Amino acid sequence: MKRNFKIFLFVFALPIFAQQKIGYIDSQRILSEYGKAKEVKAEFEKKIQEWKKEINRRQEELEQLQKNLQTQSFMLTEEAKLRRMEEIQKKKAELDNYINEIYRKDGKAETLNKELMQPLIQKIDTVVSEIAKEEGFSLILDVSTGVVIYAEEMYDITNKVIEALNKMSVPEVVVGEKIEYYIFKFKEEDADSKSRSLGSRIKNLIFSSIKEGLGKAFEEIKSADLTQTKKSLAIEDEEEVSSNLSLATQFLNMSGITFVLIGRVWIEGGNILFEYSIVDRKKEGIVASENVEVGVEENLKERIVEKVLPKIAELYK
Numbered sequence: 234m235k236r237n238f239k240i241f242l243f244v245f246a247l248p249i250f251a252q253q254k255i256g257y258i259d260s261q262r263i264l265s266e267y268g269k270a271k272e273v274k275a276e277f278e279k280k281i282q283e284w285k286k287e288i289n290r291r292q293e294e295l296e297q298l299q300k301n302l303q304t305q306s307f308m309l310t311e312e313a314k315l316r317r318m319e320e321i322q323k324k325k326a327e328l329d330n331y332i333n334e335i336y337r338k339d340g341k342a343e344t345l346n347k348e349l350m351q352p353l354i355q356k357i358d359t360v361v362s363e364i365a366k367e368e369g370f371s372l373i374l375d376v377s378t379g380v381v382i383y384a385e386e387m388y389d390i391t392n393k394v395i396e397a398l399n400k401m402s403v404p405e406v407v408v409g410e411k412i413e414y415y416i417f418k419f420k421e422e423d424a425d426s427k428s429r430s431l432g433s434r435i436k437n438l439i440f441s442s443i444k445e446g447l448g449k450a451f452e453e454i455k456s457a458d459l460t461q462t463k464k465s466l467a468i469e470d471e472e473e474v475s476s477n478l479s480l481a482t483q484f485l486n487m488s489g490i491t492f493v494l495i496g497r498v499w500i501e502g503g504n505i506l507f508e509y510s511i512v513d514r515k516k517e518g519i520v521a522s523e524n525v526e527v528g529v530e531e532n533l534k535e536r537i538v539e540k541v542l543p544k545i546a547e548l549y550k
Contacts, residue, residue, distance in 0.1 A: 422499035
């Protein structure tokens with residue numbers, strides 16, 4: 234997908250920059266780690282695949298018409314052959330026009346890319362400008378363009394930009410009545426996820442992400458405070474609750490807390506995937522559920538911030 238970041242050309246020889254504070258970003262990293270940019274890329278790729286699928290369908294239809302003409306040619310009159318050839322030429326022209334409409338300059342693909350990316354680019358530019366002003370930078374360069382040959386890490390604001398952008402993606406929660414919640418250890422579906430303790434790791438990462446991203450409105454009830462509830466329901470292993478909606482609902486009713494978060498995690502083809510569900514006491518059931526593809530373990534917190542936090546904020550803001 235095309236980028237349209239503002240690029241600042243820097244000439245080291247000019248004395249005007251001697252006393253300026255110069256910073257830099259890596260726009261490639263921003264686009265790969267900014268959650269909203271990844272969503273936009275996925276949306277664009279999905280549309281591209283739809284177009285490719287239609288192109289393949291039309292190509293197969295054309296090839297079948299050509300094959301039919303070859304195999305049936307000896308049975309057709311000259312007039313019938315001519316009609317078939319005209320139909321083939323028409324289909325070929327339609328296919329060529331369709332491909333051209335999508336991939337030509339200013340075609341559907343380029344237009345869609347601009348429509349999807351322009352709001353993101355504006356937001357990124359705004360965040361870069363705000364951080365630059367706050368930290369007293371006079372100029373911000375983009376290392377991914379090849380303009381910067383060498384720069385010290387202390388002048389790199391890429392991480393700050395990514396953090397600010399991802400934080401903006403989480404709806405703000407209005408502080409009012411405390412929202413009490415509990416996160417159960419996710420059920421580990423295979424030996425690999427068990428050996429890596431992914432169920433506990435996801436539980437802890439969701440908790441820390443809520444604490445960092447959603448603030449004082451949310452209060453996690455400690456496991457020690459729920460001992461009697463667990464005992465009354467004969468819960469010995471938290472994974473029991475994560476695989477039993479009825480048990481999760483009973484737990485909510487007995488404890489009186491607002492919601493619990495349950496789920497499961499597994500590894501498929503080397504990639505980590507997890508499914509989470511938010512179970513609400515007042516609604517007496519699941520109010521949100523989603524499968525999340527993580528990839529490598531290092532992406533866990535990022536996916537939680539992208540997928541789980543916005544849904545919790547949306548439900549309880």
